[in-house]
Amino acid sequence: MNKFVILIGIFFSAALAANDKLLIENITIVSSHLSAPNTNMNVLLNNGRIEQITSQKITDYDAKIDGVDKFLAPGLMDSHVHVSxxxxxxxxxxxxxxxxxQIVAAYYEQQPKSFLYYGVTQVLDPNPGLNSKHFTNAANHPDYFRCEVITSKDTFPYVEKTDSLSQSMYRYLVDEAAAANKPDSAESLVQQIASSGASCIKLYFEDGYGDANQWQLLSSATLKRIKVEADKHNLLIVAHANAFDMQQLALAAGVDVIAHGMWNWGQFRRHRDVPAEIAATLDVIIDEQVGYMPTQRVIAGLGEVMLPTTASSPQFLAVTPAPLLDWYQTPQAQWFKEELRIGFDGMADNAIAEIFLYGRIGKGNKVIQYLNHANHPILLASDFPGSPSYANQPGLTTFQEMKAMANAGLSPAQVLAAATINNAKQFKMDADYGTVQVGKKANLLVLERNPLASVEAWDSIETVILNGKPIARQVLVAGNEKSLN
Structure with a gap:
């Protein structure tokens, strides 16, 4: 029996029970498994999954969305966010x-909504910190997956944290000399992470920012022990590495995913094109099918924090709660901007911004173009917020990362794949996510424009469907008083 129809802009998500059937009628499906958009389709959702996709009329449903002139796409996955x-x-x-x-509490309350506002229905957090529960306890939040970090007291990022509370975020500290049966050995830590339900392990290949090299790295023997044990437990290894030499070390350690673009080219930094030595390293990534997260927004966030209009754009305001916006106007909030100024010896703010927005991003774009030319799948990963910069905000940073991919030369179809099926396959979640197909989880987006025509269409979301439940985009805006319960 038909209970009600959901009209454009009017949604009764609170009235839908978990086992109610939701029909999306006469919609165009856009999904990476299709060679072309599938028009005038009827999609039935039941118990949080896609039950039926057909061109035939469906009469048994509890609620309905009119999909005429709309597009249905998979929900997006951002495979590198830090919700704490x-x-x-x-x-x-x-x-x-x-x-x-109080500001932090307001932010944590809004954060899951901001991700959903930009269509992010799955996130992977490669360093959960101590505050991820605020995210998973929210009434509506993207499906949450995590890595756990293995580091040591002598290596990054632990060595950069000076206070005990910050250091407490790192629970898996390896004793490189410990025998395999010891609780802080490489083998035991991997076993603990596997038992915790994590999807992956994160390792840091970072000996210093930029050209610096003051920090120790985990030994090759320890890395090998971690890799052998991780393979036993079917855990992927994600490597933080953003420099040419660090990515070489990560590949030598057999990592499965490299997080971050190769922005730091070392002795090749003045080259305008990809040098042969760097190309050879990228060829290893291609040949060994190592996942690649460009995370261009890390660099963009460093540049944009220097620009006076960053925190006042309509897109920024839509996802940032008022208490945090107010704080950004205070002198205290300019601390990171001041640190950047010190590092650039009195240069003007716009000149500092250009160094990041055109110089280092340019190197990242060349790497993306090289990999894309070889049809190597790129992964949507924003590394939100990426730095202490306030320029990057949840959800919006994901959308901006998609635009950065397009600016680097990816087609709209390739951006769609990067944001959906590529991540799902890389992290072995494609049985549940990544395409609009029967049996998969009903994490979906109803869009007003075709995302295969332009990446800007991802900002035309009308409805977010999370585990089969429709949520109007407008109720996700920061400061909106409408309840999602």
Whole structure:
């Protein structure tokens, strides 16, 4: 029996029970498994999954969305976000965040909605910190997956944290000399991570920012022990590495995914094209089918924090709660901007911005283009917020990362794949996510424009469907008082 029809802009998500059937009628399906959009289709959702896709009329449903002139796409997956981090304040346990608990609380309440506002229905957090529960306890939040970090007291990022509360984020500290049966050995830590339900392990290949090399790295023997044990437990290894030499070390350690673009080219930094030595390393990534997360927004966020209009754009305002916006106008919130200024010896703010937005991003684009030319699948991963910059905000950063992919030369179809099926396949989730197909989870987006025509269409979301439940985009806007319960 038909209970009600969901009209454009009017949604009764609270009235839908978990086992109610939702029909999306006469819609065009856009999905990477299709050679072309599938028009005038009827899609039935039941118990949080896609039950039926047909061109025939469906009469048994409880609620209906009119899909005429609309497009249905899979929900997006951002495979590199940090939900414990507060843009401009760092992780929620760090001193600035501790000083402003009410601002942090307002931000944590809005954050899941902001991801959903931009169609992100799955996230992977490669460093959960201590505050991920605020995210998973929200009434509506993207499906949450995580890696756990293995580091040591002598290696990054632990060595960069100076206060005990920040250091407490790192629970899996390896003793490189410990025998395999010891609780802090490489083998035991991997076993603990596997038992925790994590999807992957994150390792840091970082000996210093830029050209610096003051930090130790895990030994090759320890990396081998981690890799052997991770393979036993079917855990992927994600490598933080953004420099030419660090990505070489990561590949030598047999990692499955490299997180970050190769922005730091070392001795080749003045080259305009991809040097042969770097090309050879990229060929290894291609040949060994290593996943690649360009995370261009990390660099963009460093540049945009120097621009006075960043925190006032309509897109920024839509996903950022008012208390945090107000704080961004205070002198205290300019601390990171001041640090950047010191590092550039009195250069003008716009000149500093250009160094990041055109120089280092340019190197990342060349790497993306090289990999894309070889048809190597790129992964949508924003590394939100990517740095202490407040320029990157949840959800919006994901959309901006998609635009950065398009700017680097990916077609709209390739951006769609990067945001959906590529991530699902890489992290072995494609049985549930990544395409609009029968049996998969009903994490879907109803769009007003065709995302195969332009990447800008991803900002035309009308409805987010999360585990079969429709949520109007307008109720996700920061400061909106409508309840999602």
């Amino acid at each position: 981090s507060v843009p401009g304040m760092g992780f929620g346990v760090e001193p600035l965040a501790v000083k402003h608990p």
